[in-house]
Amino acid sequence: MKLRLDKYLSESMPGTRSEVKKAVRKGMVQVNGHTVQKPEYHVDTENDQVLFAGKRVVYAEYEYYMLNKPSGVISASTDPREPCVVDLITEPKRKDLFPVGRLDRDAEGLLLITNDGGLAHRLLSPKKHVDKVYYARVRGQATQRDVEAFRQGVDIGEEKPALPAGLHILDSGEVSEVKVTVREGKFHQVKRMFQAVGKEVLYLKRLQMGTLVLDETLKPGEYRTLNRNELDKLC
Numbered sequence: 001m002k003l004r005l006d007k008y009l010s011e012s013m014p015g016t017r018s019e020v021k022k023a024v025r026k027g028m029v030q031v032n033g034h035t036v037q038k039p040e041y042h043v044d045t046e047n048d049q050v051l052f053a054g055k056r057v058v059y060a061e062y063e064y065y066m067l068n069k070p071s072g073v074i075s076a077s078t079d080p081r082e083p084c085v086v087d088l089i090t091e092p093k094r095k096d097l098f099p100v101g102r103l104d105r106d107a108e109g110l111l112l113i114t115n116d117g118g119l120a121h122r123l124l125s126p127k128k129h130v131d132k133v134y135y136a137r138v139r140g141q142a143t144q145r146d147v148e149a150f151r152q153g154v155d156i157g158e159e160k161p162a163l164p165a166g167l168h169i170l171d172s173g174e175v176s177e178v179k180v181t182v183r184e185g186k187f188h189q190v191k192r193m194f195q196a197v198g199k200e201v202l203y204l205k206r207l208q209m210g211t212l213v214l215d216e217t218l219k220p221g222e223y224r225t226l227n228r229n230e231l232d233k234l235c
């Protein structure tokens with residue numbers, strides 16, 4: 001792909017486009033061993049070698065990270081007051097990363113972080129019906145009646161009931177452990193579904209989104225890039 005030099009640089013390293021332009025004009029950038037002082041110069045993202053102040057700058061059109069979101073962090077790109085999930089990606093190449101879908105501040109687990117808007121749309125569009133699987137601990141005894149209610153679609157206070165969802169009881173007691181599979185991503189979806197059957201979610205963790213499964217070797221707060229196989233399946 002051919003790209004203006006200032007765009008290539010501003011999308012690949014810290015600094016605004018105008019700061020980058022100034023640096024190019026000052027002669028701080030080399031393309032294939034030659035100093036280039038024109039920000040409008042076009043580089044080939046696959047074949048040209050770009051150096052800024054002597055250091056290689058590699059262009060990545062898209063980046064994909066799997067994060068095990070910890071509790072206490074909000075699902076946003078930036079926030080002036082709160083720590084955000086994108087802040088946990090410590091060496092991003094891109095500045096336009098965002099989380100695909102939200103997890104509540106107190107929820108943990110799988111969060112895809114990318115700058116690929118097309119993929120995000122395909123995963124989040126209600127029409128695409130992408131399954132999301134959660135592990136939850138809930139206060140109260142989970143029963144077959146709950147399973148049936150989820151299968152039918154519970155009333156979560158919206159115009160229409162929630163879409164049919166899968167509820168698998170792992171352990172039932174004063175506190176029950178369950179796996180829930182939902183196709184929607186409404187605000188507090190799982191918590192409201194349990195509220196509808198008289199139970200409170202005490203802990204919530206997303207395990208899967210479509211074909212993407214949380215890598216359980218990632219501790220809360222840790223992340224890694226998606227591998228080829230995961231990307232092929234998602235895309």
Ligand code: URA
Nearest residue numbers: 103104188189190191
């Ligand atoms: N459902 C919830 O209630 N919370 C989440 O974070 C995700 C799904």
